[in-house]
Amino acid sequence: MKWCRVQIGERISYGLVEDDEIVEVDGDPFADHRVGRARHPLQRVKLLPPIMPRVLYAAGPNYRGHLEGMAKRRGEPPRYPARPEPKLRSVNAIIGTEDEIVVPKESTGAVQPEGQLAVVIGKKARNVSRDEALDCVLGYSIGNDVSQREWQKTDRTLFRAKNCDTFKPFGPFVVTGLDPAKLRIIVRHNKTVWEDFSSADQIWDTATWLHEMSKTATLHPGDVLWMGTQGADGDMVPGDVIEIEISGIGVLRNYVVAER
Numbered sequence: 001m002k003w004c005r006v007q008i009g010e011r012i013s014y015g016l017v018e019d020d021e022i023v024e025v026d027g028d029p030f031a032d033h034r035v036g037r038a039r040h041p042l043q044r045v046k047l048l049p050p051i052m053p054r055v056l057y058a059a060g061p062n063y064r065g066h067l068e069g070m071a072k073r074r075g076e077p078p079r080y081p082a083r084p085e086p087k088l089r090s091v092n093a094i095i096g097t098e099d100e101i102v103v104p105k106e107s108t109g110a111v112q113p114e115g116q117l118a119v120v121i122g123k124k125a126r127n128v129s130r131d132e133a134l135d136c137v138l139g140y141s142i143g144n145d146v147s148q149r150e151w152q153k154t155d156r157t158l159f160r161a162k163n164c165d166t167f168k169p170f171g172p173f174v175v176t177g178l179d180p181a182k183l184r185i186i187v188r189h190n191k192t193v194w195e196d197f198s199s200a201d202q203i204w205d206t207a208t209w210l211h212e213m214s215k216t217a218t219l220h221p222g223d224v225l226w227m228g229t230q231g232a233d234g235d236m237v238p239g240d241v242i243e244i245e246i247s248g249i250g251v252l253r254n255y256v257v258a259e260r
Contacts, residue, residue: 144170
């Protein structure tokens with residue numbers, strides 16, 4: 001199934017995507033729900049973030065290419081993590097597809113994209129085994145972990161570098177039944193491909209992350225884990241368009257603008 005969340009006039013509803021139409025759903029993906037009769041052309045509705053996460057976790061760094069690329073930027077040798085160490089991102093920074101990424105006035109004017117597979121938790125999980133970890137997943141979506149690298153280098157925390165308003169594009173759909181180890185991820189900047197990589201290249205796969213995280217923290221329906229990115233992409237500036245495409249899910253497209 002391909003879940004979405006849409007705005008129709010003043011009303012917000014979950015829906016299922018069938019070809020080029022949205023079928024409204026009474027309820028939500030995490031509980032009992034009923035598929036209704038109301039249908040809308042996909043191009044005539046406003047796609048919102050497919051869910052508003054309860055907690056947004058970040059698995060990065062989770063690709064050797066990203067670690068090596070970022071180390072090269074800093075002029076340092078790469079340091080590889082010894083174990084999965086999740087970080088937190090602000091749910092208040094989330095925007096949907098076709099929305100604007102706003103570069104703050106205090107920024108130097110450039111930000112960087114990180115195209116990532118997003119894992120949406122569908123069942124409560126604590127001390128889940130690696131073999132059973134994917135059973136707690138509802139489905140998969142797309143995230144763009146927008147970053148401001150100068151702040152990332154100088155600030156004691158990643159609050160400004162990662163969590164400014166609009167820095168977390170998410171969507172457009174949550175798709176069930178995918179194999180998280182067999183997905184192709186493409187990052188396009190103004191239609192030019194910046195990254196083209198496989199989810200199979202992760203240092204630790206989805207099941208391992210969920211297993212390790214659930215040893216100490218309960219995962220709840222609506223929690224989301226972003227799985228990291230491969231490269232160390234270049235600068236985005238106002239006027240640019242960034243797209244993240246993941247096979248079987250779709251395209252997350254956003255427009256970079258300056259804060260007014």
